[in-house]
Amino acid sequence: MSRLSRTESQAQTRTALMDAARTLFVQLGVNAASVDVIAERAGYSKGAFYSNFASKERILSALLAEHMRSYVLGLRELLDEAESFENLWERLRVYYRSKAADPTFEILSVEFQLLAVRNPDVRAIYLELCQEHVADLAGIMELACARLNLHLLIPAADIVDVLAALAQGVVLQSQLGRPEGAMPIEDLMLIVSRQLIGCEHWPTSTAKP
């Protein structure tokens, strides 16, 4: 007699499948990660996959939505607790460093975007997902800047766009091995962040000047 109710057990299945998919999508690519293998790695059958997700695109979008949610949560906490200007940058650096270390979100994003470019249905899903996300991030940024009296060079939504696009490109590149002497990607991110928020102070960087 199982401890789990039906709903709980299904949630567990769903989670296991998503965990497996996340790992495999990043490792092999969405295309090469077959439903078969995802299900197997999660410890379930193909059928279980399809009774939880209508398609590979759907699990990918679920994954992305989840990441966006926790991204927003994390960032909000991070920025809300920044008491001073200097502290903000320090926190951001930590944040970007963690991004650099775990490319999951960015890789999934790129994969999804590529799918979305070619498939209108996927595109619709993507756009919906994205709009809310960007709005959330822009809101957080505006709030934090207002609190710290920082001046935004361009509208917050555009800054978010730039930073997201840049993060994606830079993280992807970092996966391929950055050349010797190249600036750490968290510094890159930080510099652009600063420039767009229009401040003259330089980040105390670990990179060679």
Next chain:
Amino acid sequence: MSRLSRTESQAQTRTALMDAARTLFVQLGVNAASVDVIAERAGYSKGAFYSNFASKERILSALLAEHMRSYVLGLRELLDEAESFENLWERLRVYYRSKAADPTFEILSVEFQLLAVRNPDVRAIYLELCQEHVADLAGIMELACARLNLHLLIPAADIVDVLAALAQGVVLQSQLGRPEGAMPIEDLMLIVSRQLIGCEHWPTSTAKP
């Protein structure tokens, strides 16, 4: 009796195949564009494809190399002819606008990077391709800046990295339809370019301040 020598005729086949592949890779994605369809669209058979390229990755890398070559050529000309500071920005704006209109290079790059992340052989090809390219671009940028007495905020190679990553992310996003009221992507690119080159002058933008 053909006018073309054997070499010429082979070059022609190669070009036709590359044209077809370029179009289809962008349209359908590298994965969905089958060798069969590429060959057919080029007016040849699968056999012709494999007589000219060892694999799909190889034609993709050839495509990318070609784009990089013409990219460098174009940019060099563009910047070499910039007489004044203001003229430089104007030229850059035109340049970025054309990028925004034709996502071919960025899409191909992303596809190739994704392949490279997962496959060491492809990665090796990519890195070689890229290093030279980045060095070329950095050289061009340094030269132009020196000529115009512009100050680079960070090393030229890192700026090139940032701009390439940003362009990739932003172009990809633009393919999915940018929201109403978002800044045109050439303005985004221009602003970041300026900020990294450390100048206080604002671009004369079509975007809302």
Next chain:
Amino acid sequence: MSRLSRTESQAQTRTALMDAARTLFVQLGVNAASVDVIAERAGYSKGAFYSNFASKERILSALLAEHMRSYVLGLRELLDEAESFENLWERLRVYYRSKAADPTFEILSVEFQLLAVRNPDVRAIYLELCQEHVADLAGIMELACARLNLHLLIPAADIVDVLAALAQGVVLQSQLGRPEGAMPIEDLMLIVSRQLIGCEHWPTSTAKP
């Protein structure tokens, strides 16, 4: 508290499932109509289906049995009320016209026969179903003919066989669109019927002589 007793409510479920199955079997074919979709269309779940029918073949045979029952009933009434010779033909024409308009029974029969050809278990079910049906029909026909002093060219059971086979083939064909100028299928049926009952009178047909 429900008005329906348990038995009634189950009968209702059964009926709903059979209605859904009938429609879908005709529309999509037995094979393409999945249990899932049948149940859903009936407003129930897969489980309800399997609580009422052991398999897809079983619901098909139930459907067929039902049709045969009502077929026999309808035909008996039709023929029993035929007072005169001419009246009989007129009634038969009406009958065949209704067949032509609703191919349900014939389509289900063909599907079942095809299943029966390949599966001995299904075959056994089919044969039992069929034998009684043919006997019933032959009985009705003999009675009617006796009453009207009509002479059967060959044994009634064989006539029933011929007419059933013909109806099946002709109805199936009519579903595919009969060519311009082809005789209406009720006329075709009527002519063969007459010829097998050995009468010289011609049906008053809408078809060209």
Next chain:
Amino acid sequence: MSRLSRTESQAQTRTALMDAARTLFVQLGVNAASVDVIAERAGYSKGAFYSNFASKERILSALLAEHMRSYVLGLRELLDEAESFENLWERLRVYYRSKAADPTFEILSVEFQLLAVRNPDVRAIYLELCQEHVADLAGIMELACARLNLHLLIPAADIVDVLAALAQGVVLQSQLGRPEGAMPIEDLMLIVSRQLIGCEHWPTSTAKP
């Protein structure tokens, strides 16, 4: 070094696949006969199947077309050589008996019709196939009847329709086992044929009167 030219060898593959498909379609049904098994039974790979036929429907239609061709040829020869009235019936009986013994054509026809009812593309293929076939058969019948001074009760095309439909239904039924005492199906076919050609002579039948 193979004796067969490329074309010959492909024709051989095609034939082998069609032979296998014919057998398996009749034995298991179109639906249950998987491409996998067809290819295997033919001694080729699945890929060979798809490089010869675009789909299962296509091989079925090729099969049907082939049967129709040889059907027409056979019937033409049969009827053209009938010198006398009695001889014609005798030949027809032989012909129908062979039909009864080998249900291949009729089974394939039914399967194809069922597919055609549900799929417009298949329907288009079917109708084209069928129209020519029916016209051919009607032509043959008219010629033979003219030569032998036989009177057709209804237009030849309609007779062909009736006989085809009847043959289909009757052959299908015969596959399920005809009951004891039922008339042989060649007699059934013959009687209807005679009645529709309007002659008073009775076939010398092996069946009980």
Next chain:
DNA sequence: AATGAATGAGGATTCATTCAT
């Protein structure tokens, strides 16, 4: 009786690649 999550075998089809011509 009814639910619906999970199974897992199977199916059609695609595709990079090979190789005899």
Next chain:
DNA sequence: AATGAATGAATCCTCATTCAT
């Protein structure tokens, strides 16, 4: 160099059926 038939592994997805709830 180019053709295109053939390979055969791989992929996504469907579905009848089971069973714990």
